[in-house]
Every structure is written in structure tokens, then in C-alpha cells.
Amino acid sequence: GAVVSQHPSRVICKSGTSVKIECRSLDFQATTMFWYRQFPKQSLMLMATSNEGSKATYEQGVEKDKFLINHASLTLSTLTVTSAHPEDSSFYICSGLLRGVGTDTQYFGPGTRLTVL
Amino acid sequence: AQSVTQPDIHITVSEGASLELRCNYSYGATPYLFWYVQSPGQGLQLLLKYFSGDTLVQGIKGFEAEFKRSQSSFNLRKPSVHWSDAAEYFCAVAERDSSYKLIFGSGTRLLVRP
Numbered sequence: 001g002a003v004v005s006q007h008p009s010r011v012i013c014k015s016g017t018s019v020k021i022e023c024r025s026l027d028f029q030a031t032t033m034f035w036y037r038q039f040p041k042q043s044l045m046l047m048a049t050s051n052e053g054s055k056a057t058y059e060q061g062v063e064k065d066k067f068l069i070n071h072a073s074l075t076l077s078t079l080t081v082t083s084a085h086p087e088d089s090s091f092y093i094c095s096g097l098l099r100g101v102g103t104d105t106q107y108f109g110p111g112t113r114l115t116v117l
Numbered sequence: 118a119q120s121v122t123q124p125d126i127h128i129t130v131s132e133g134a135s136l137e138l139r140c141n142y143s144y145g146a147t148p149y150l151f152w153y154v155q156s157p158g159q160g161l162q163l164l165l166k167y168f169s170g171d172t173l174v175q176g177i178k179g180f181e182a183e184f185k186r187s188q189s190s191f192n193l194r195k196p197s198v199h200w201s202d203a204a205e206y207f208c209a210v211a212e213r214d215s216s217y218k219l220i221f222g223s224g225t226r227l228l229v230r231p
Contacts, residue, residue, distance in 0.1 A: 001163060006160070032217060034218070042223075042224075043207065043221045043224050044161075044207070044221050046218060049216065049217075049218070103166075103168055105166060106211075106217070106219055108160040108161040108163075110159055110160040111159060111160045113158070
């Protein structure tokens with residue numbers, strides 16, 4: 001299957017700092033990637049859709065100035081959490097969309113655990 | 118609005134027993150359906166998917182799922198559960214527009230008794 005990586009897997013930062021998370025599709029080109037947030041024992045919440053070469057589309061209630069998304073290449077999307085605060089602590093998961101004829105499928109990365117102190 | 122319901126929050130089965138995880142969806146058209154599995158602290162792994170054709174879909178790790186349009190269901194089954202199957206299972210339906218978004222159910226946590 002298609003492989004998506006994320007880096008870092010864990011990050012701890014101080015309140016007020018910014019953190020960048022990378023999402024890479026390793027063996028396919030992902031013109032569309034997605035960023036999710038997951039709270040403990042809950043399902044995934046879609047934050048935004050990232051399209052290569054264009055601005056990301058954010059879901060309602062997600063602050064685009066706080067969660068900056070850049071999809072500069074066909075295999076890399078980044079999520080930057082700016083001026084992080086403890087309430088931003090969460091598990092962030094990305095996915096890459098592998099397109100086929102009527103078989104578009106999202107493949108997920110392993111996730112990034114962010115802890116803001 | 119489209120939605121996915123997984124009515125069982127937790128399910129406990131004995132190792133070697135059969136398993137069925139329920140998933141019901143609400144969608145106006147023929148849906149694209151997925152089952153993903155998530156181990157603790159990990160991302161999601163695709164188990165299987167249904168787009169069209171044969172309504173009984175085979176996936177990885179011995180899992181299968183059956184699409185039943187009349188019941189708006191896409192239940193996941195495995196004939197004999199292994200201890201390594203203990204994880205969180207998510208059912209999802211894909212938006213069939215240009216957004217390609219997934220709508221997830223709330224998940225079912227599978228516990229396996231030795």
C-alpha cells in the first residue's frame with residue numbers, strides 16, 4: 001500500500017513557540033493531503049485540506065492563522081502550529097490522497113504527538 | 118447530512134472467536150466505504166474499501182466487510198480474532214464530490230481476551 005510518513009513523531013514545546021510538522025507521501029504523488037486532529041479516545045477531526053500549489057481549505061472553526069499549512073510539492077505538506085498553547089496539545093495525523101479511476105483513497109501517516117508546556 | 122454510526126464503543130471477544138463490528142451510514146448516493154484500524158499511538162491503516170461491484174470485500178489481516186444497501190450497513194468481520202487485532206476500528210464514508218473528504222464514525226475499541 002501507499003506509505004505516508006510524518007516527522008517528528010513526538011514534539012514538546014514551550015507555550016508561545018511555533019512547531020512545524022511534516023507529512024510526506026513516500027511512494028506516490030499526493031496533490032491533496034489532509035490534516036486531522038485527534039483527542040484521546042475520540043475520532044479524527046478534519047482540520048484542513050491541503051492542495052499542492054494552492055491555499056489550504058480549512059474546516060469551520062479551525063483558525064487558519066494559527067494552523068499554517070503549506071503544500072509546496074507533490075509529496076510534502078507541512079503544518080505549522082503558531083504561538084502554541086497548552087490547548088493545542090493533541091495528536092495530529094495527516095493523510096495523502098492516492099487517486100485512481102473511481103478508487104480515491106486516503107493513506108494515513110503515523111501521527112505526531114504535540115505537547116505544549 | 119452524511120454521517121457514520123458505529124453503535125458499539127467497546128467490544129470484547131476471546132482470542133479465536135469470530136468478530137463483527139457494526140457500521141451504519143447515512144448518505145444520499147452510493148457511498149465509498151472504508152474500514153481503518155488504529156493501534157495505540159499510531160496512525161490509521163487501511164483494512165479494506167468498497168467502491169462498487171461485489172458487495173463482499175476482502176481486506177488485509179483476514180478481515181472482510183459486506184456492503185448492504187438495504188440496511189445502509191458496512192459491517193466488518195473476521196472469523197477468528199488474534200490478540201494482535203486489539204485496536205480501535207474506524208468506519209468511514211467518502212464524500213463523492215471533489216473534496217475527497219472522509220466522514221468517520223466514532224470508532225469501536227476491540228479488546229481481545231486471552
